[in-house]
Amino acid sequence: MRLLLVEDEPNIARPVKRALEAQGHQVHHAPDLTTARELLMELEPDLMILDVRLPESEDGGFILAKEARSAGYKGPILFMTARDALADRVMGLDEGGDDYVVKPFDLPELLARVRALLRRVSEVKQSRVQYGPLELDLTDRSVRWEGRVVELSPREYALLERLALFPGRVYSPEELLDLIWGDEASDTGVVKVCVHHLRSKLVNSVVRTVPGGYRLGVEP
Amino acid sequence: MSLRLRLALFIAVAIAGALLVQGFLGYASFERLQMGGLEQQLDAYLGRIVDQLEGRRGPPRMFRRDRDSENRSPGAGLPSLIERMGSDNAPLLPLPNPAPPGTIAHARLLREGVVLQEWGSFPPEIPIATQPQARLEQNWLYRSVRLRPGVYLQGAIEASQVRASLVGYQQTVLFTALAVAFLGALAAWLVSGPALRPLRHLQEATRQIADSGDLSLRVPTEGSGELLHLSQTFNQMLERLSAFRQRETEFTRNAAHELRTPLTAIRLQLDSQKQGLSTPEETLSVVQEEVERMTHLSESLLTLAREGRGQRVGLDLAQLALEVAQSAGVPYQGPERLEISGDPILLRQALENLIGNAQKYAPGAAVRVELESLPDRALVLLRVRDEGPGMPPEVLQRAAEPFYRAPGVRVPGHGLGLSVVAQVARAHGGKLVLRPNQPQGLLAELWIKRA
Numbered sequence: 110m111r112l113l114l115v116e117d118e119p120n121i122a123r124p125v126k127r128a129l130e131a132q133g134h135q136v137h138h139a140p141d142l143t144t145a146r147e148l149l150m151e152l153e154p155d156l157m158i159l160d161v162r163l164p165e166s167e168d169g170g171f172i173l174a175k176e177a178r179s180a181g182y183k184g185p186i187l188f189m190t191a192r193d194a195l196a197d198r199v200m201g202l203d204e205g206g207d208d209y210v211v212k213p214f215d216l217p218e219l220l221a222r223v224r225a226l227l228r229r230v231s232e233v234k235q236s237r238v239q240y241g242p243l244e245l246d247l248t249d250r251s252v253r254w255e256g257r258v259v260e261l262s263p264r265e266y267a268l269l270e271r272l273a274l275f276p277g278r279v280y281s282p283e284e285l286l287d288l289i290w291g292d293e294a295s296d297t298g299v300v301k302v303c304v305h306h307l308r309s310k311l312v313n314s315v316v317r318t319v320p321g322g323y324r325l326g327v328e329p
Numbered sequence: 330m331s332l333r334l335r336l337a338l339f340i341a342v343a344i345a346g347a348l349l350v351q352g353f354l355g356y357a358s359f360e361r362l363q364m365g366g367l368e369q370q371l372d373a374y375l376g377r378i379v380d381q382l383e384g385r386r387g388p389p390r391m392f393r394r395d396r397d398s399e400n401r402s403p404g405a406g407l408p409s410l411i412e413r414m415g416s417d418n419a420p421l422l423p424l425p426n427p428a429p430p431g432t433i434a435h436a437r438l439l440r441e442g443v444v445l446q447e448w449g450s451f452p453p454e455i456p457i458a459t460q461p462q463a464r465l466e467q468n469w470l471y472r473s474v475r476l477r478p479g480v481y482l483q484g485a486i487e488a489s490q491v492r493a494s495l496v497g498y499q500q501t502v503l504f505t506a507l508a509v510a511f512l513g514a515l516a517a518w519l520v521s522g523p524a525l526r527p528l529r530h531l532q533e534a535t536r537q538i539a540d541s542g543d544l545s546l547r548v549p550t551e552g553s554g555e556l557l558h559l560s561q562t563f564n565q566m567l568e569r570l571s572a573f574r575q576r577e578t579e580f581t582r583n584a585a586h587e588l589r590t591p592l593t594a595i596r597l598q599l600d601s602q603k604q605g606l607s608t609p610e611e612t613l614s615v616v617q618e619e620v621e622r623m624t625h626l627s628e629s630l631l632t633l634a635r636e637g638r639g640q641r642v643g644l645d646l647a648q649l650a651l652e653v654a655q656s657a658g659v660p661y662q663g664p665e666r667l668e669i670s671g672d673p674i675l676l677r678q679a680l681e682n683l684i685g686n687a688q689k690y691a692p693g694a695a696v697r698v699e700l701e702s703l704p705d706r707a708l709v710l711l712r713v714r715d716e717g718p719g720m721p722p723e724v725l726q727r728a729a730e731p732f733y734r735a736p737g738v739r740v741p742g743h744g745l746g747l748s749v750v751a752q753v754a755r756a757h758g759g760k761l762v763l764r765p766n767q768p769q770g771l772l773a774e775l776w777i778k779r780a
Contacts, residue, residue, distance in 0.1 A: 120594035215600050
């Protein structure tokens with residue numbers, strides 16, 4: 110998934126970004142409101158993680174959430190805040206937030222909340238998905254085929270997960286490249302290679318090639 | 330006991346007291362008047378009897394106690410009637426009882442405690458006595474007249490009417506005193522109710538505030554005079570208290586907030602390392618950086634919490650300024666020695682903050698430390714100038730507020746530096762002045778009293 114992280118403290122942004130990337134997400138980091146606004150326009154992220162207090166304003170995160178909502182952003186918004194006063198939390202949720210973590214939080218908590226929010230986006234409502242012989246555990250990012258654990262690389266998993274979360278949807282190679290590799294690759298060749306690896310590790314029909322791109326090949 | 334009740338009781342007691350005193354005085358004169366009239370009647374009666382004894386007719390004589398009855402004995406010119414009846418015990422002639430009309434009176438003739446003769450049936454409750462003063466015994470007023478040595482005429486006149494009217498008078502006085510006192514108390518109670526209502530409201534409001542601790546409440550300002558004044562003063566006090574508490578809450582919240590950021594960073598970094606996403610070296614340096622930040626923050630918080638109550642020792646401010654300037658690598662300009670009394674730790678912290686700020690917000694710009702003494706005003710000025718971008722006027726005004734960070738500033742910091750400096754200046758009987766520097770930049774002036 111494509112995430113926008115807005116946080117002015119580099120020592121907080123760095124570990125969060127890394128942990129989310131390790132989960133196969135594409136994380137774009139903005140240290141302030143101005144950068145965040147630009148990124149929001151060009152990225153169209155699946156989820157936003159916003160620090161409330163930003164250099165420009167005490168309520169920077171709330172302001173950005175409001176702007177994003179009025180600009181038509183529909184994805185989940187997760188606030189990170191040191192202000193745990195009830196009024197602040199209510200305000201955050203009223204401004205279009207979906208959830209918040211109160212500083213100091215730990216990584217597992219943040220990751221769990223991000224997962225929960227992303228499940229809402231996808232058509233899958235639980236942390237385990239099963240389509241016939243294919244089983245995905247979204248929490249520990251493991252894949253089983255007919256009960257056997259299959260080792261996948263982070264990219265392979267991310268691609269499979271994307272297809273599994275939106276079964277039936279057709280993704281073009283360009284879309285997958287953008288969603289999973291972000292700025293790290295520019296050639297759709299990597300997508301083809303990745304699909305090839307998936308088919309060889311699982312079964313050919315797990316990813317189906319259809320007009321316009323790829324979709325999940327196993328049926329529930 | 331409530332103030333209202335006390336007031337009512339006080340009024341009641343005052344009224345009752347006044348009426349009782351007045352009633353007592355009135356009673357005393359009334360009693361003199363009544364008793365005087367009765368005594369006159371008794372005297373006239375006794376005079377008639379003596380006239381009878383002397384065999385005289387004519388106007389009754391009066392016996393007065395103030396005359397010397399020893400020398401001028403009323404029976405001096407008596408015929409031997411009394412002599413006779415005293416010596417041979419011959420029965421006396423029955424004599425009529427000349428009681429004045431409308432009264433009951435009796436008399437008896439005594440010789441050495443023995444009754445010789447009675448007019449009417451003398452009441453038994455009256456003792457045989459020879460005193461010339463009129464006395465009251467139950468319903469009788471009685472006195473004696475000495476006719477000759479050893480022979481007395483004792484007369485008694487019925488005083489029940491007088492007594493009744495005296496008792497009536499007493500009761501009237503007592504009753505009216507009580508009734509009027511009660512009415513006064515009632516009136517005071519009724520009148521003091523509305524008069525004391527503001528006080529009651531004030532009391533209710535204060536209790537509510539005390540119970541709830543809600544300083545946003547206000548007491549009603551009503552009534553007039555002292556009560557109105559009291560309510561207003563009370564509200565002013567609440568204003569100040571709530572403003573103070575708001576500032577304090579704000580400060581505490583900010584402090585906690587500022588502490589949470591480094592704590593979060595450390596926690597995330599440790600988690601990150603646990604998951605194998607960062608190297609130990611990286612974690613170490615992050616933890617070190619954040620601990621440094623927390624240390625600095627807690628130092629500043631402590632300085633602010635102590636309200637700069639530092640020690641006062643003799644120190645050479647010129648030496649201190651020179652040291653701090655040199656270690657920060659900025660030029661110092663000023664005297665070589667300048668003795669003042671102050672807290673070296675606080676002053677060093679303040680100067681370091683000012684230089685640190687200048688270097689942080691005006692990176693690369695020239696920074697200078699200047700020291701100047703104003704002997705005529707017993708003041709010392711410690712200046713830090715930079716030629717950086719300076720501050721816009723609205724930021725200049727608020728810069729020394731705790732946790733204030735100018736909008737758009739991307740420099741790391743917790744916004745306490747300048748408020749610590751201002752606090753240190755106040756602790757040394759001075760202030761912090763921030764002004765635009767000429768031609769550009771910021772001029773921070775620390776005013777310090779020399780002693």
